[in-house]
Amino acid sequence: MATTTSRAVALVLLSCAVVFISSCCGVGAAKAPKRAKLFKDNDFLSCLASGIPARLLYTRASPAYGEVLNSTIRNLRYLSSMAGKPLYIVTPTGEEQIQAAVVCGRRHNVRIRVRSGGHDYEGLSYRSEGPEQFAVVDLSKMRKVYVHGKARTAWVDSGAQLGELYYAIAKASPKLAFPAGVCPTIGVGGHFSGGGFGMLLRKFGLAADNVIDVKVVDPEGKLQDRKSMGEDYFWAIRGGGGESFGIVVSWKLDLFPVPPTVTVFQIPKSVKDGAIDLLTKWQELAPALPEDLMIRVMAQGQRAMFEALYLGTCTTLLPLMSSRFPELGMNRTHCNEMSWVQSIAFIHLGKRATVKDILNRTSSIHAFGKYKSDYVAQPIGKSVWETIYRDWFTKPGAGVMIMDPYGATISAPDESATPFPHRKGVLYNIQYISFWSADGAAASAAPIKWIRDFYAFMEPYVTKNPRQAYVNYRDLDLGVNEVAAGANVSSYSSGKAWGERYFKGNFERLAAVKAKVDPTDYFRNEQSIPPLPA
Ligand code: FDA
Numbered sequence: 079m080a081t082t083t084s085r086a087v088a089l090v091l092l093s094c095a096v097v098f099i100s101s102c103c104g105v106g107a108a109k110a111p112k113r114a115k116l117f118k119d120n121d122f123l124s125c126l127a128s129g130i131p132a133r134l135l136y137t138r139a140s141p142a143y144g145e146v147l148n149s150t151i152r153n154l155r156y157l158s159s160m161a162g163k164p165l166y167i168v169t170p171t172g173e174e175q176i177q178a179a180v181v182c183g184r185r186h187n188v189r190i191r192v193r194s195g196g197h198d199y200e201g202l203s204y205r206s207e208g209p210e211q212f213a214v215v216d217l218s219k220m221r222k223v224y225v226h227g228k229a230r231t232a233w234v235d236s237g238a239q240l241g242e243l244y245y246a247i248a249k250a251s252p253k254l255a256f257p258a259g260v261c262p263t264i265g266v267g268g269h270f271s272g273g274g275f276g277m278l279l280r281k282f283g284l285a286a287d288n289v290i291d292v293k294v295v296d297p298e299g300k301l302q303d304r305k306s307m308g309e310d311y312f313w314a315i316r317g318g319g320g321e322s323f324g325i326v327v328s329w330k331l332d333l334f335p336v337p338p339t340v341t342v343f344q345i346p347k348s349v350k351d352g353a354i355d356l357l358t359k360w361q362e363l364a365p366a367l368p369e370d371l372m373i374r375v376m377a378q379g380q381r382a383m384f385e386a387l388y389l390g391t392c393t394t395l396l397p398l399m400s401s402r403f404p405e406l407g408m409n410r411t412h413c414n415e416m417s418w419v420q421s422i423a424f425i426h427l428g429k430r431a432t433v434k435d436i437l438n439r440t441s442s443i444h445a446f447g448k449y450k451s452d453y454v455a456q457p458i459g460k461s462v463w464e465t466i467y468r469d470w471f472t473k474p475g476a477g478v479m480i481m482d483p484y485g486a487t488i489s490a491p492d493e494s495a496t497p498f499p500h501r502k503g504v505l506y507n508i509q510y511i512s513f514w515s516a517d518g519a520a521a522s523a524a525p526i527k528w529i530r531d532f533y534a535f536m537e538p539y540v541t542k543n544p545r546q547a548y549v550n551y552r553d554l555d556l557g558v559n560e561v562a563a564g565a566n567v568s569s570y571s572s573g574k575a576w577g578e579r580y581f582k583g584n585f586e587r588l589a590a591v592k593a594k595v596d597p598t599d600y601f602r603n604e605q606s607i608p609p610l611p612a
Contacts, residue, residue: 081573093184111127111436121257122186122213123166123530128222129178134219136167143277145169146206150196150218150439152263154517155446164191166213170220173301173327179215180325181299184600187211191443191603192325194236197264199449199552202603203268203320215325217267221601222328225250230333231290232256236326241305241422241436244486247333247420255336255418260426262436271320272550273498274509278388281369281488282334286316286496287377287488291330294323297596312609314591317498318540319356319549319580322588322607323345323595336418341388341395343412346381353382356405356461360384361457365505371398378478379471383421445513448526449534451551452508454481464537471530475524477512495537501584509551530555551582554604573608598606 126135136143146167151157165188170176183190184270189212193203213447216238223246225232232250234243241262247254257278259269274285282288291304292315302324304312316321347353348608355374364373370389375382384406388395392413399408416424423431484504493499500507512531533555537545547556557575570589577585589610592599597609 102495116208122182122188125186126166126178128211129172129182130168130175134171134175136169138163138165146216146574147214150216150265151201151204152192152197153196153199153201153445153447155448155522156201156205157517162208163472164204164214165211167214168213169218173295174222176217176295176325176327177299177301178293179213180297183213184297186301186519189600189602190215190325192267193217193265194267194320194323195239195263195269196266197261198268198320200554200604202552202605207604215347216327217265220327223247225254225333227251227254230254230335232331233297233328234254234266234331236265236270236330236491238266239439240264240266240269241438244419244422245433245437249419251333252338252417252419254333254337255282256285256286256331256333256564257288260422260425262422263439266329267326268320269550271315271318271326273317273496273548274550275482275488277374278422279482279488280367280372281389281485283487283491284317284496284498286329286498287491288334289316289329289330289507290332293327294325295327296324297464297598297600310587311595314497314588314595317496318588318591319497320594320600320606321603324601325467337389337391338417339391339415340419340421341386341390341392342414342416343384343386343388343408345384345406345408345412347384349380349467353377353380354460354467356384357382357463358457358460359403359405360483361454361505365489367402367483367485368398368485371395372483373403374483375481376478376479377440377466377471377608378477379549380467384424387425389418391415394414402580446515446517446522447511447513448522448529449512449557450510450553451528451548452510452533453546453548454501454505454508454539455541457505457540458539470528470535473524473528475512475514475526475528477510477525477529480506480509480511482509493582494584494587497581497584497588498549499584504541507548508536509548524562544578544582546582547576547579549605552605556605570608570611573605577607584611 095210135145148157168179190211191203192215194217197379206212219244221238223234223238223243225246227250240258247256258274259276270285296300296302373384373386375384389502392415419433423433423436427435490502491501498571510529512529514521514525556579581588588607592607593609599609
């Protein structure tokens, strides 16, 4: 589905994959910036310049501004014609500089958006839909990973990409792994803040489920850790969506044992080969399989691709598949045995990819795209799948459905254990993707119409009251019809329209935490958590 374009991002140099965090949990307030030499007195930049070297600060007039801004824009829709660009970009190299940015931003009424990997589907980490002036704190220079193999833990900076994390873990110990997203260029900061799942979700749950400590610069500019911030605040940042509660600097993770050999298969089936019957069966089968086996489906055109990761060898997978899913016709020729870290490269980048390729910061998908999501709790009937393939995948602009089965570990926690509520009873998540390869309204009209119309068609077949959605698959269409024109989109009652879809009953608790931590709503974007009214 990737469409590569030469206008895409500038190369950001890759730092060494396994390095060490210098200090882990000092807690304190940022020093008030004192001097103002380079910039006009009393403005945001002069405030910053006393605490942050000028080479890490960019204004729209800086020659490198465009290159830095574009460096991790992953949705090309927002690359060229982007309105709502930041006034300033700050690329901190340490937590004190992040603290200084927050202190100066508050003092000079400049809001801050934070960007880790830049994968936000609506670009909210670096652009605004409204007229507000803001600065971006871009964490791409803060990417350290420290793995403590014996303790089975790791500290990772928010600006690291998942590939860097996976690589560092495997290098420290090939027997360890961490459950997070499939695409190696995703940033840790945004991904963990919204939950984060990939091929290990059935075995180990979400990334956010396995965070055991954090360092956060809070909305006052103070550095907090789990102990100092308290459990409510700690709860909120593990799945409540990025940027409502401050800037997460780094995360402490529990790591998990994996066998030395895992098995991957990718079996494409056409509609003529029975894809619809297989998909119909898969819906109830996949969430009920043993937790060591994850089979997801990509449906597009007249095809369904069944892609699996099994935590074991082909020899033990074969009897499991022939007893549980014989119709798929899986046999030894489909088995690709490898290490867990190699499976990351294989699944995302293909058979020939090497483990080092997951460190590549420019190898991600580059497309103009619109994305939406759903959750399914009742299997969708065969006749509906027939309609989808016959009427929807043949339309102009038709895109892709990616379906990830839940069940096992991801479904085990109580719905309120973390802000991510999509647990018991969920069969699978659907991600809808429409994409196009050229800028402008002519190229985007059909794909955008397709995804919105198809989403409307799917309503009877997915979760209801609320129709659930995954916050990491950001969708600014959500709640649009329920929110009055001109309303402050982040206010509590209008925020419920999208907030309850992402968080169900947890939205109110998130808003209560927000009211405590950031009562003036300094950290906000178009879908940030609003403070609960008193
Ligand atoms: P980005 O930097 O754009 O941030 C996203 C949001 O988090 C923004 O609101 C931002 O302000 C905020 N934020 C970022 N860093 C923060 C920090 N340090 N502290 C506080 N807030 C912060 N998801 C998934 O679960 N599984 C998957 O397999 C995939 N696959 C995938 C592939 C591709 C190609 C894309 C583009 C996206 C995905 N995703 C995904 C979705 C992905 O998890 C989601 O977009 C994350 O928010 C991306 O995090 P980034 O840091 O890269 O984004």
